[in-house]
Amino acid sequence: MEFAYGIDDRPRPASLLIFGLQWLAVSVPLVLIIGRVVAGLEANGSTVLYLQRLFLLVALVLLAQVYLGHRLPLVLGPATVLLVGILASLDAGFGAINASILIGGLLLASLAATGLIGHLQRLFTPRVVAVVLMLIAFTLAPTILDLITDGGGTVPATQTFLFAVGLTLALFAAHGFLRGIWRSTLALWAILLGTPVYIALFGAVSLPPADTALVALPENLLAPLAVPDAGVLAAFLICYLALATNDLGSIQSVGSLLKADGMGERVNRGVAVTGLGNALAGVTGVIGPVNFSLSPGIIAATGCASRFALVPAAIAIALMAASPLAIGYLESIPAPVIGVVLAYVMAAQIAAGLMLGQESGAVGTFDGGLIVGIPLLLGTLVAFLPPEVAAGLPAMIRPLLTNGFVVGIVTVLGLEHIVYRRRPQERS
Incomplete structure (x- = not known):
């Protein structure tokens, strides 16, 4: 593939x-969507302040990657796999969550x-990676459902749900017809067009107060930290295994596309x-960042492979x-649109998970299908676990057994590397 500009041009x-x-049109929706969800979980926190800190972190890490890290054209944003860990660890408090993210980041570095x-890659076969990609989506289903039925206390949930269904159908129809950069920036257009439609149907949304500052540095840059218990920390470390795989795959996919040299060092x-x-x-x-695997599509659409x-952005x-x-205007985007x-x-x-499974032959046999299907089913069931069931579990193991992503990952690793290890003829 020919590009108008190379990596270092x-x-x-x-x-x-x-x-x-x-x-920028691709990056902002990714940061905003996950940031809005996590900011809403803090009972006494300010969404604007949280998004300010998150936007600043993403900007700094992105610049560090361009000049010091992989030095490739790779978009970066909040890791959805960590959102799964945060949602499952809310009972431990954000002090323990922040400390777990800090420890996980230091171990990864x-x-x-x-x-x-490189040794971690051996655990994540194509079949395991396919499950990881799909598990993240399935275990976030309760969060998505909460968003698309959130009318802010003034709009009935049924109406917001029907609005969300209509917008979703329009969004996927547009994805089928659009090409190039228009398809790559479709998330941005959904926000820009979906918000005024929501306002026209249900009335005005809350805008920033008139005295909101135009320019002000984010406050309270140092967050509270608390020693996490073993269950919370173990859950986050498993999430970081998946995050490392995501990061490795994203860097290698762009490197392969651009035939970059020195990929081991990158x-x-x-x-x-x-x-x-x-x-x-x-x-x-704030939630930790990761390199996103959608970058090759953007590079192909724009014809520009320059990291600069x-x-x-x-x-x-x-x-x-x-x-x-x-940030205040971004925060005012209706929850159903974000959902x-x-x-x-x-x-x-x-x-992406289904494509990887098909290309690698991950589900070419019945047992291969079970290795993929069982973790997805278990992870989804745990994601919808009733609160009273979760409350009855021992506190030490509750963060592990109530985290659908962790349950799914442990299950697929056990099936892939232990249960079916002695049947190489049935593995792709």
Whole structure:
């Protein structure tokens, strides 16, 4: 594939700005969607302040990746796999959650710095990775359902649900017809067009107060930390195994597409920066970042493989972080619109998992289908576990057994590497 600009090429200022805006159009919805969900979980927290910290973190880690890490054109944003861990650990409090993210990030950076990260790849066969991709989507289903039925206390849940169904159908129809950068930025267009439609149907949404500052640095950059119990920490470490696989796959996919040299060093440096970024996320009290696997599609659509095209996007994200007013307007986007876009992103994740399963022959046999199907079913059932059942479990193991993602990952690893290990003829 031919590109107008290579990895280390510097486009002319006008072209650089245009390419940067395209990356920005992809990045902002990814940061906003997950950030809005996590910010809403903090009982006494400010969504605007949380999003300011998150936008600033993403901008800093993105710049670090471009200049010091993998040095590839890779979009970056909050890790949905950590959202699963956060949702399952709310009872432990955000102090323990922040500390777990800090510890997980430091361990990830250490594994990358010592070159040991490659050994983890052996656990994550194509079949396991396919399950990981789909598990994230399935175990986030309760969160998506809560978002699309949230009318802010004024709109009946039935009406917001029907609105979400209509917007979802329109979104996937548009995905079928659109091509190139229009398809790559579809999440942004869904927010820009879905919000006014929601307002027209159900009335105005809450806008930032008139005295909201146009420019102000985020406050309270240091978050509370608390020693996590063994169950919470173990759950997050399993999530970080999946995050490491996601990061490795994203870096390698772009490197293969662009035929980049020195991929071993790029992978180690890229994962190390991701780990340090997660450690910084734990210190500042936000969800940790990861490199996203959708980058090859954006590169192919724009024809620009220059890593420097991400610099204007990172600067723009940092400027947003310094504007409470801008963040306030982003925060006012209706929850059902956010839920629909999150469902769209998760559907794409399921599609990626199915494609990987088909290409690798992961479900070519009945036993292969069981290795994929059993973890998905168990993980989904645990995700919808009634609160009274979860409350009856021992406190030490509750964060593990109530985390659908962790249950699914442990199950697929056991099936893949233990139960069916002696049947190589039935494994692809």
